[in-house]
Amino acid sequence: MEHNLFGVSVLMPCLNEEKTVGACVEAAKQFLAEHNLPGEVLVADNGSNDASAEVAKKSGAGVIFVPERGYGNALRAGIQEAAYSFIVFADCDGSYNFLELKPFYDALVQGADVVIGNRFRGKIERGAMPWMHHYFGNPVLSWLGRKIGGAPLGDFHCGMRGVRKEAMLSLKFCTSQMEFASEMIVKAAKAGLNLKEIPCNLYKDKRGRASHLRPIRDGIRHARFLLRFAWLKNKKKRG
Numbered sequence: 001m002e003h004n005l006f007g008v009s010v011l012m013p014c015l016n017e018e019k020t021v022g023a024c025v026e027a028a029k030q031f032l033a034e035h036n037l038p039g040e041v042l043v044a045d046n047g048s049n050d051a052s053a054e055v056a057k058k059s060g061a062g063v064i065f066v067p068e069r070g071y072g073n074a075l076r077a078g079i080q081e082a083a084y085s086f087i088v089f090a091d092c093d094g095s096y097n098f099l100e101l102k103p104f105y106d107a108l109v110q111g112a113d114v115v116i117g118n119r120f121r122g123k124i125e126r127g128a129m130p131w132m133h134h135y136f137g138n139p140v141l142s143w144l145g146r147k148i149g150g151a152p153l154g155d156f157h158c159g160m161r162g163v164r165k166e167a168m169l170s171l172k173f174c175t176s177q178m179e180f181a182s183e184m185i186v187k188a189a190k191a192g193l194n195l196k197e198i199p200c201n202l203y204k205d206k207r208g209r210a211s212h213l214r215p216i217r218d219g220i221r222h223a224r225f226l227l228r229f230a231w232l233k234n235k236k237k238r239g
Contacts, residue, residue, distance in 0.1 A: 007038035008105050009082035009165075010098065011089035012061075013074035014043050018050040020094045020206045025059035027098035035102060043092070044078035046070070072173070072180025079168050087168075088115075090160040094206030095128060103198050104162035113193035115162035116185065117200025118155040128204040141182070149186030153197050157181050160200050167193050179224075 010028040014021055021043060028041045043056040043063045053063050066077040079087055086108045090096035107115040124134070138157055145156040159181075168184075171191060175183045188195055 006086075007040075007084040008032070008086045008088060008108075009039060009084040010041045010101065011075070011078040011082060011087055012041070012043045012056075012092040013046060013071055013078065013089070014048060014052050014056065014092050015046040015069075015074075016048045016050045016052060017092050017207065018048070018052045018055050021052050021061075021092045022055045022059040023094065023206070024090075024092040024098055025056055025061045028101075029060055031098050031101050034099070035105075037105070038084075040083055042078055042082060044074040044081075046074040068176065070176035070180075071178050072176040072183070075180060076173060076176075079163065079165060082165055085165050086162065087165055088160075088162040091205075095203050096160045097201065097203065100201060101160075101162075104160065107196045107198060108162050108164055111194055112162070112196040113164045113167035114184065114188045114195045116153055116155065116195065116197045117158035117160040118153070118197050119158050119200050119202040120155055121197075122199040122201040125201075125203045128202045145182055145186060149182075149189050151185050151189035151195055153185060153195065155197070155200075156185055158200055158202075 010031065012021065012024060012028070025041050025043065032039045032041075041061040043053070043061045044066050045053045045056070045063055046066050047069055053065070056063050064077060064081050066074050075089065078089070086105060088101045088104045088108075090098065090101075104115045104117070119129070138155065142154060142156040146152060163184075167188070171187045173180065173183055173187065185195070
């Protein structure tokens with residue numbers, strides 16, 4: 001698909017978010033309008049069995065259907081289908097404010113290939129992040145990512161990011177689930193891409209139900225990917 005250099009695609013991975021996706025699409029459209037940016041709002045529906053897709057369409061988003069479950073699958077498909085070179089994305093559960101995307105877009109315009117939010121340098125609303133994630137899970141896995149991946153970032157798992165489409169398409173990804181968040185960073189760093197980290201706010205999600213995130217399972221997946229990445233890197237050095 002041809003894509004335009006100076007516009008922006010706002011991408012949302014989505015799985016059963018009918019209560020929140022409409023407001024997120026409206027906020028993304030407002031972001032584009034306030035800054036007079038050409039662009040699109042794209043929802044990557046990852047097999048929702050509620051009215052998420054219908055709500056997204058009614059709110060003005062383009063919807064692509066990604067039947068292969070997984071956060072990584074949804075984002076990879078959305079990046080592939082995006083019509084613009086600059087892509088900014090965040091979860092559509094209300095935990096991120098799409099009106100706060102401008103610094104991510106600006107960083108891409110200024111030459112960054114990958115822009116990662118750092119929630120620990122921004123504001124974390126009370127109740128938005130479980131204490132185990134705040135004080136143990138995220139810091140430990142981010143430390144492991146820095147040690148193994150060589151990317152000097154403080155928050156490897158922030159869901160608000162910006163990427164340059166050509167840069168993402170130049171990388172060979174292999175993960176399909178939550179660990180894609182780590183894979184994106186370490187492979188971008190390995191390829192010598194320009195990474196930038198900026199403060200980002202996190203809000204309590206508005207869905208009124210449990211998160212899709214499974215801390216132990218997903219934490220193990222992140223750690224296993226990072227350790228395998230390190231093993232393969234060392235194997236190539238020895239070979």
